[in-house]
Amino acid sequence: MGRFPRPFTLAALLAKTALSGLALSAVALSAQAQTTQPVRIGVLADEAGFASDIGGKGAVLATRMAVEDFGGSVLGRPVEVLSADMQNKPDVASNIVRSWFDVDGVDMVTDIPVSSVALAVQAVAREKKKVLMISAATTTELTNAQCSPYSIHWADDTASLAVGTTKAVVQSGGTSWYFITADFAFGTAMEKAATEAIKQAGGTVVGGVRHPMGTSDFGSYLLSAQGSGAKVVALANVGAETIGTIKQAGEFGLTESGQRLVGYIVFITDIHSLGLDLAKGLYVTSGFYWDKNDQTRAWAKRFFDRHGKMPTKEQANTYLATLHWLKGVKAAGSTDAEAVTAAMKSMPTDYFGTPGSIRKDGRVLYDLELYQVKTPAESKAPWDYYKQVRSIPASEAFLPIESSTCPFVKAK
Structure with a gap:
Protein backbone atom coordinates (compact mmCIF):
# COMPACT_ATOMS: atom_id res chain seq x y z
CA MET A 1 0.00 0.00 0.00
CA GLY A 2 2.89 2.32 0.68
CA ARG A 3 3.91 2.15 -2.94
CA PHE A 4 0.60 3.46 -4.30
CA PRO A 5 -0.92 6.03 -1.96
CA ARG A 6 -3.61 6.75 -4.55
CA PRO A 7 -5.68 4.28 -6.59
CA PHE A 8 -3.50 2.88 -9.39
CA THR A 9 -4.80 1.61 -12.73
CA LEU A 10 -3.18 0.35 -15.90
CA ALA A 11 -4.94 3.10 -17.86
CA ALA A 12 -3.32 5.80 -15.71
CA LEU A 13 0.11 4.29 -16.20
CA LEU A 14 -0.35 4.14 -19.97
CA ALA A 15 -1.52 7.74 -20.04
CA LYS A 16 1.51 8.87 -18.03
CA THR A 17 3.84 6.95 -20.32
CA ALA A 18 2.23 8.52 -23.39
CA LEU A 19 2.66 12.03 -21.99
CA SER A 20 6.31 11.35 -21.21
CA GLY A 21 6.82 10.10 -24.75
CA LEU A 22 5.23 13.23 -26.18
CA ALA A 23 7.48 15.43 -24.01
CA LEU A 24 10.58 13.57 -25.16
CA SER A 25 9.46 13.86 -28.77
CA ALA A 26 8.97 17.60 -28.35
CA VAL A 27 12.49 17.96 -26.94
CA ALA A 28 13.90 15.90 -29.80
CA LEU A 29 12.03 17.96 -32.39
CA SER A 30 13.22 21.18 -30.74
CA ALA A 31 16.82 19.95 -30.82
CA GLN A 32 16.43 18.96 -34.45
CA ALA A 33 15.04 22.41 -35.29
CA GLN A 34 18.01 24.00 -33.52
CA THR A 35 20.48 22.06 -35.64
CA THR A 36 18.73 22.49 -38.99
CA GLN A 37 17.69 26.15 -38.79
CA PRO A 38 19.69 28.39 -41.14
CA VAL A 39 22.93 30.02 -40.13
CA ARG A 40 22.31 33.71 -40.72
CA ILE A 41 24.69 36.52 -41.69
CA GLY A 42 23.64 40.17 -41.57
CA VAL A 43 25.21 42.74 -43.90
CA LEU A 44 24.90 46.18 -42.31
CA ALA A 45 25.48 48.50 -45.24
CA ASP A 46 25.10 52.04 -46.50
CA GLU A 47 22.78 51.36 -49.43
CA ALA A 48 21.79 54.93 -50.34
CA GLY A 49 24.24 57.35 -48.70
CA PHE A 50 27.73 58.69 -49.33
CA ALA A 51 29.37 55.25 -48.95
CA SER A 52 26.88 53.24 -51.02
CA ASP A 53 29.16 52.93 -54.05
CA ILE A 54 32.14 51.63 -52.08
CA GLY A 55 30.14 49.07 -50.11
CA GLY A 56 26.37 49.00 -50.41
CA LYS A 57 24.85 46.38 -52.66
CA GLY A 58 28.34 45.37 -53.72
CA ALA A 59 29.14 44.38 -50.12
CA VAL A 60 25.94 42.30 -50.01
CA LEU A 61 26.97 40.60 -53.26
CA ALA A 62 30.48 39.93 -51.89
CA THR A 63 28.95 38.26 -48.83
CA ARG A 64 26.72 36.08 -50.99
CA MET A 65 29.70 35.13 -53.16
CA ALA A 66 31.62 34.02 -50.07
CA VAL A 67 28.69 31.85 -48.97
CA GLU A 68 28.42 30.35 -52.46
CA ASP A 69 32.16 29.68 -52.66
CA PHE A 70 32.01 27.96 -49.27
CA GLY A 71 29.29 25.68 -50.57
CA GLY A 72 26.12 27.37 -49.31
CA SER A 73 25.98 25.56 -45.98
CA VAL A 74 27.98 24.90 -42.83
CA LEU A 75 27.57 22.24 -40.13
CA GLY A 76 24.83 20.75 -42.29
CA ARG A 77 22.78 23.97 -42.10
CA PRO A 78 21.98 26.34 -45.00
CA VAL A 79 23.51 29.82 -44.78
CA GLU A 80 21.24 32.82 -45.35
CA VAL A 81 22.28 36.44 -45.94
CA LEU A 82 20.17 39.33 -44.63
CA SER A 83 20.92 42.98 -45.37
CA ALA A 84 19.76 46.39 -44.20
CA ASP A 85 20.49 50.05 -44.85
CA MET A 86 21.54 51.58 -41.54
CA GLN A 87 21.45 55.15 -42.98
CA ASN A 88 24.84 55.90 -41.38
CA LYS A 89 23.09 56.51 -38.04
CA PRO A 90 24.35 54.76 -34.89
CA ASP A 91 20.88 54.52 -33.32
CA VAL A 92 19.32 53.07 -36.47
CA ALA A 93 22.15 50.57 -36.83
CA SER A 94 21.94 49.51 -33.19
CA ASN A 95 18.20 48.88 -33.47
CA ILE A 96 18.69 46.80 -36.61
CA VAL A 97 21.32 44.52 -35.09
CA ARG A 98 19.36 44.10 -31.84
CA SER A 99 16.40 42.88 -33.87
CA TRP A 100 18.66 40.66 -35.97
CA PHE A 101 20.15 39.04 -32.87
CA ASP A 102 16.97 38.79 -30.78
CA VAL A 103 14.32 38.04 -33.42
CA ASP A 104 15.97 36.82 -36.62
CA GLY A 105 18.66 34.60 -35.14
CA VAL A 106 21.55 36.33 -36.95
CA ASP A 107 24.88 34.78 -35.96
CA MET A 108 27.33 37.28 -37.48
CA VAL A 109 27.22 40.84 -38.88
CA THR A 110 29.66 42.20 -41.46
CA ASP A 111 30.49 45.29 -43.58
CA ILE A 112 29.52 48.10 -41.10
CA PRO A 113 30.79 51.36 -42.59
CA VAL A 114 31.21 54.59 -40.58
CA SER A 115 33.26 54.44 -37.40
CA SER A 116 30.59 55.88 -35.08
CA VAL A 117 28.14 53.23 -36.33
CA ALA A 118 30.68 50.44 -35.89
CA LEU A 119 31.45 51.48 -32.30
CA ALA A 120 27.73 51.57 -31.43
CA VAL A 121 27.06 48.20 -33.06
CA GLN A 122 30.12 46.68 -31.40
CA ALA A 123 28.72 47.61 -27.99
CA VAL A 124 25.47 45.78 -28.82
CA ALA A 125 27.28 42.72 -30.20
CA ARG A 126 29.54 42.58 -27.14
CA GLU A 127 26.47 42.62 -24.87
CA LYS A 128 24.75 39.89 -26.94
CA LYS A 129 27.95 37.84 -27.39
CA LYS A 130 27.72 37.92 -31.17
CA VAL A 131 30.47 38.09 -33.80
CA LEU A 132 31.21 41.19 -35.88
CA MET A 133 33.43 40.96 -38.96
CA ILE A 134 34.10 44.67 -39.52
CA SER A 135 35.23 45.18 -43.10
CA ALA A 136 34.52 48.89 -43.63
CA ALA A 137 34.88 51.16 -40.56
CA THR A 138 38.44 52.25 -39.92
CA THR A 139 38.84 53.67 -36.42
CA THR A 140 41.56 52.02 -34.31
CA GLU A 141 39.23 52.34 -31.29
CA LEU A 142 37.57 49.12 -32.47
CA THR A 143 40.60 47.16 -31.27
CA ASN A 144 41.65 49.52 -28.48
CA ALA A 145 39.65 50.98 -25.57
CA GLN A 146 36.28 49.95 -27.03
CA CYS A 147 37.35 46.49 -28.23
CA SER A 148 35.24 43.34 -28.10
CA PRO A 149 36.41 39.72 -27.75
CA TYR A 150 33.88 38.83 -30.48
CA SER A 151 34.96 41.39 -33.12
CA ILE A 152 37.45 40.95 -35.96
CA HIS A 153 38.62 44.13 -37.71
CA TRP A 154 39.34 43.44 -41.39
CA ALA A 155 39.36 46.98 -42.78
CA ASP A 156 42.67 48.83 -42.97
CA ASP A 157 42.46 51.31 -40.07
CA THR A 158 43.27 54.96 -39.58
CA ALA A 159 46.77 54.18 -38.33
CA SER A 160 47.69 51.95 -41.28
CA LEU A 161 46.22 54.38 -43.81
CA ALA A 162 48.29 57.20 -42.35
CA VAL A 163 51.67 55.43 -42.41
CA GLY A 164 52.53 54.68 -46.03
CA THR A 165 50.98 57.70 -47.71
CA THR A 166 52.41 60.19 -45.25
CA LYS A 167 55.97 58.87 -45.32
CA ALA A 168 56.09 58.80 -49.10
CA VAL A 169 54.73 62.33 -49.53
CA VAL A 170 56.89 63.92 -46.82
CA GLN A 171 60.01 62.20 -48.16
CA SER A 172 59.25 63.55 -51.64
CA GLY A 173 59.07 67.16 -50.42
CA GLY A 174 55.50 67.49 -49.12
CA THR A 175 56.56 68.83 -45.75
CA SER A 176 53.67 71.17 -44.83
CA TRP A 177 50.06 69.96 -44.62
CA TYR A 178 46.51 71.31 -44.40
CA PHE A 179 43.51 69.08 -43.59
CA ILE A 180 39.98 69.08 -44.97
CA THR A 181 38.27 66.69 -42.57
CA ALA A 182 34.82 65.15 -42.32
CA ASP A 183 33.42 66.01 -38.89
CA PHE A 184 32.62 62.52 -37.61
CA ALA A 185 34.52 59.71 -35.90
CA PHE A 186 36.44 58.51 -38.95
CA GLY A 187 37.54 61.98 -40.06
CA THR A 188 38.81 63.11 -36.68
CA ALA A 189 40.56 59.78 -36.03
CA MET A 190 42.16 59.87 -39.48
CA GLU A 191 43.41 63.44 -39.02
CA LYS A 192 44.85 62.58 -35.59
CA ALA A 193 46.69 59.49 -36.87
CA ALA A 194 47.94 61.30 -39.96
CA THR A 195 49.16 64.28 -37.94
CA GLU A 196 51.25 61.99 -35.74
CA ALA A 197 52.68 60.27 -38.83
CA ILE A 198 53.47 63.61 -40.49
CA LYS A 199 55.37 64.84 -37.43
CA GLN A 200 57.27 61.56 -37.10
CA ALA A 201 58.30 61.85 -40.76
CA GLY A 202 59.59 65.40 -40.22
CA GLY A 203 56.65 67.38 -41.61
CA THR A 204 54.33 69.97 -40.08
CA VAL A 205 50.57 70.61 -40.06
CA VAL A 206 49.81 74.29 -40.67
CA GLY A 207 46.03 74.14 -40.28
CA GLY A 208 42.77 72.50 -41.17
CA VAL A 209 39.01 72.76 -41.38
CA ARG A 210 36.13 70.36 -40.73
CA HIS A 211 32.94 69.92 -42.71
CA PRO A 212 29.67 68.19 -41.74
CA MET A 213 28.58 64.91 -43.31
CA GLY A 214 26.56 65.41 -46.48
CA THR A 215 28.49 68.51 -47.59
CA SER A 216 28.45 69.13 -51.35
CA ASP A 217 30.00 72.60 -51.61
CA PHE A 218 33.68 72.58 -50.63
CA GLY A 219 34.55 76.00 -52.07
CA SER A 220 35.20 77.81 -48.79
CA TYR A 221 37.27 74.91 -47.45
CA LEU A 222 39.43 74.81 -50.56
CA LEU A 223 39.97 78.57 -50.46
CA SER A 224 41.19 78.21 -46.87
CA ALA A 225 43.53 75.42 -47.97
CA GLN A 226 44.92 77.56 -50.79
CA GLY A 227 45.40 80.50 -48.45
CA SER A 228 47.31 78.36 -45.94
CA GLY A 229 50.29 78.00 -48.25
CA ALA A 230 50.57 74.31 -47.36
CA LYS A 231 52.37 72.11 -49.86
CA VAL A 232 49.89 69.27 -49.29
CA VAL A 233 46.11 69.36 -48.87
CA ALA A 234 44.99 66.15 -47.15
CA LEU A 235 41.43 64.84 -47.44
CA ALA A 236 40.22 63.02 -44.33
CA ASN A 237 36.79 62.32 -45.76
CA VAL A 238 35.29 59.47 -47.76
CA GLY A 239 33.11 58.43 -50.67
CA ALA A 240 31.02 61.08 -52.41
CA GLU A 241 32.57 63.80 -50.26
CA THR A 242 36.11 62.87 -51.33
CA ILE A 243 34.98 62.84 -54.97
CA GLY A 244 33.32 66.24 -54.56
CA THR A 245 36.40 67.75 -52.91
CA ILE A 246 38.74 66.51 -55.64
CA LYS A 247 36.44 67.70 -58.45
CA GLN A 248 36.11 71.17 -56.95
CA ALA A 249 39.84 71.33 -56.24
CA GLY A 250 40.32 70.90 -59.98
CA GLU A 251 37.92 73.77 -60.67
CA PHE A 252 39.82 75.98 -58.21
CA GLY A 253 43.13 75.10 -59.87
CA LEU A 254 44.55 73.86 -56.58
CA THR A 255 47.02 71.34 -58.01
CA GLU A 256 47.94 73.63 -60.92
CA SER A 257 49.10 76.18 -58.35
CA GLY A 258 51.59 73.66 -56.99
CA GLN A 259 49.73 72.12 -54.05
CA ARG A 260 49.45 68.35 -53.84
CA LEU A 261 46.18 66.59 -53.04
CA VAL A 262 46.25 63.47 -50.86
CA GLY A 263 43.23 61.27 -50.17
CA TYR A 264 43.59 59.01 -47.13
CA ILE A 265 40.67 56.73 -47.83
CA VAL A 266 40.19 56.50 -51.57
CA PHE A 267 38.45 53.68 -53.41
CA ILE A 268 38.78 52.55 -56.99
CA THR A 269 35.16 53.53 -57.64
CA ASP A 270 36.10 57.09 -56.60
CA ILE A 271 38.83 57.12 -59.24
CA HIS A 272 36.38 55.72 -61.79
CA SER A 273 33.88 58.48 -61.02
CA LEU A 274 36.52 61.20 -61.16
CA GLY A 275 38.38 60.06 -64.27
CA LEU A 276 42.14 59.97 -64.56
CA ASP A 277 42.42 63.58 -65.70
CA LEU A 278 41.31 64.73 -62.25
CA ALA A 279 42.60 61.84 -60.14
CA LYS A 280 46.08 61.35 -61.67
CA GLY A 281 48.90 61.54 -59.16
CA LEU A 282 46.79 60.79 -56.09
CA TYR A 283 48.34 58.43 -53.55
CA VAL A 284 46.20 55.47 -52.43
CA THR A 285 46.99 53.00 -49.64
CA SER A 286 45.20 49.66 -49.85
CA GLY A 287 45.55 45.96 -49.07
CA PHE A 288 43.45 45.11 -52.13
CA TYR A 289 43.67 46.08 -55.79
CA TRP A 290 41.84 44.01 -58.37
CA ASP A 291 44.90 43.78 -60.66
CA LYS A 292 47.43 42.82 -57.98
CA ASN A 293 47.79 39.10 -58.76
CA ASP A 294 46.11 36.14 -60.47
CA GLN A 295 43.77 35.47 -57.53
CA THR A 296 42.56 39.07 -57.25
CA ARG A 297 42.01 39.25 -60.99
CA ALA A 298 40.03 36.00 -61.09
CA TRP A 299 37.76 36.99 -58.19
CA ALA A 300 37.34 40.56 -59.45
CA LYS A 301 36.23 39.33 -62.87
CA ARG A 302 33.53 37.17 -61.28
CA PHE A 303 32.42 40.14 -59.16
CA PHE A 304 32.44 42.50 -62.16
CA ASP A 305 30.31 40.10 -64.23
CA ARG A 306 27.57 40.34 -61.57
CA HIS A 307 27.99 43.93 -60.36
CA GLY A 308 29.20 45.85 -63.40
CA LYS A 309 32.07 47.48 -61.46
CA MET A 310 35.40 46.31 -60.15
CA PRO A 311 35.35 45.56 -56.40
CA THR A 312 36.53 48.09 -53.86
CA LYS A 313 38.73 47.10 -50.95
CA GLU A 314 35.65 47.26 -48.68
CA GLN A 315 33.78 44.76 -50.85
CA ALA A 316 36.83 42.50 -51.10
CA ASN A 317 37.34 42.62 -47.32
CA THR A 318 33.69 41.73 -46.77
CA TYR A 319 34.12 38.66 -48.99
CA LEU A 320 37.29 37.56 -47.16
CA ALA A 321 35.83 38.22 -43.70
CA THR A 322 32.71 36.18 -44.43
CA LEU A 323 34.72 33.30 -45.85
CA HIS A 324 37.03 33.24 -42.83
CA TRP A 325 34.08 33.28 -40.41
CA LEU A 326 32.52 30.30 -42.18
CA LYS A 327 35.83 28.46 -41.87
CA GLY A 328 35.85 29.34 -38.18
CA VAL A 329 32.32 27.98 -37.69
CA LYS A 330 33.29 24.75 -39.39
CA ALA A 331 36.46 24.40 -37.30
CA ALA A 332 34.61 25.19 -34.06
CA GLY A 333 31.69 22.91 -34.90
CA SER A 334 29.42 25.65 -33.59
CA THR A 335 28.20 29.21 -34.17
CA ASP A 336 28.97 30.12 -30.55
CA ALA A 337 30.81 33.46 -30.61
CA GLU A 338 33.59 32.51 -28.20
CA ALA A 339 34.29 29.20 -29.94
CA VAL A 340 34.26 30.72 -33.42
CA THR A 341 36.48 33.72 -32.59
CA ALA A 342 38.97 31.39 -30.91
CA ALA A 343 39.01 29.20 -34.02
CA MET A 344 39.40 32.19 -36.35
CA LYS A 345 42.30 33.62 -34.37
CA SER A 346 44.07 30.27 -34.41
CA MET A 347 43.93 29.96 -38.20
CA PRO A 348 45.99 31.90 -40.76
CA THR A 349 44.03 34.25 -43.00
CA ASP A 350 44.22 34.12 -46.79
CA TYR A 351 44.32 37.56 -48.42
CA PHE A 352 43.89 36.36 -52.02
CA GLY A 353 46.98 34.20 -51.87
CA THR A 354 48.88 36.25 -49.30
CA PRO A 355 48.88 34.81 -45.77
CA GLY A 356 47.97 36.92 -42.76
CA SER A 357 46.91 36.51 -39.15
CA ILE A 358 44.47 37.77 -36.51
CA ARG A 359 45.81 39.18 -33.24
CA LYS A 360 44.20 38.56 -29.87
CA ASP A 361 42.69 42.09 -29.96
CA GLY A 362 40.88 41.19 -33.20
CA ARG A 363 43.13 43.18 -35.54
CA VAL A 364 43.69 41.37 -38.86
CA LEU A 365 47.29 41.76 -40.01
CA TYR A 366 48.22 41.86 -43.69
CA ASP A 367 50.64 43.76 -45.91
CA LEU A 368 49.47 46.95 -47.60
CA GLU A 369 50.56 48.64 -50.80
CA LEU A 370 51.05 52.30 -51.57
CA TYR A 371 49.77 53.06 -55.08
CA GLN A 372 49.70 56.17 -57.22
CA VAL A 373 46.89 56.86 -59.67
CA LYS A 374 48.04 56.61 -63.26
CA THR A 375 47.86 59.33 -65.87
CA PRO A 376 45.50 58.77 -68.83
CA ALA A 377 48.53 57.92 -70.97
CA GLU A 378 49.74 55.26 -68.52
CA SER A 379 46.38 53.47 -68.30
CA LYS A 380 46.08 50.69 -70.88
CA ALA A 381 42.56 49.37 -70.21
CA PRO A 382 39.33 50.14 -68.33
CA TRP A 383 39.89 50.12 -64.53
CA ASP A 384 43.69 50.08 -65.04
CA TYR A 385 44.19 52.90 -62.57
CA TYR A 386 46.96 52.14 -60.04
CA LYS A 387 50.72 51.76 -60.19
CA GLN A 388 52.59 50.40 -57.19
CA PHE A 398 49.43 48.53 -37.97
CA LEU A 399 49.82 49.74 -34.40
CA PRO A 400 51.82 47.26 -32.29
CA ILE A 401 49.93 45.13 -29.79
CA GLU A 402 52.10 46.60 -27.04
CA SER A 403 50.38 49.97 -27.48
CA SER A 404 46.89 48.48 -27.29
CA THR A 405 44.49 49.78 -24.65
CA CYS A 406 42.08 46.89 -25.19
CA PRO A 407 41.01 45.76 -21.68
CA PHE A 408 40.96 42.02 -22.31
CA VAL A 409 44.40 42.20 -23.97
CA LYS A 410 45.98 44.25 -21.17
CA ALA A 411 44.53 41.90 -18.58
CA LYS A 412 46.50 38.95 -19.99
Missing part, protein backbone atom coordinates in the same frame (compact mmCIF):
# COMPACT_ATOMS: atom_id res chain seq x y z
CA VAL A 389 54.91 52.76 -55.32
CA ARG A 390 56.02 50.55 -52.43
CA SER A 391 54.95 47.73 -50.12
CA ILE A 392 54.09 48.41 -46.49
CA PRO A 393 54.63 45.34 -44.29
CA ALA A 394 51.99 44.60 -41.66
CA SER A 395 54.55 45.16 -38.91
CA GLU A 396 54.98 48.75 -40.11
CA ALA A 397 51.38 49.48 -41.09
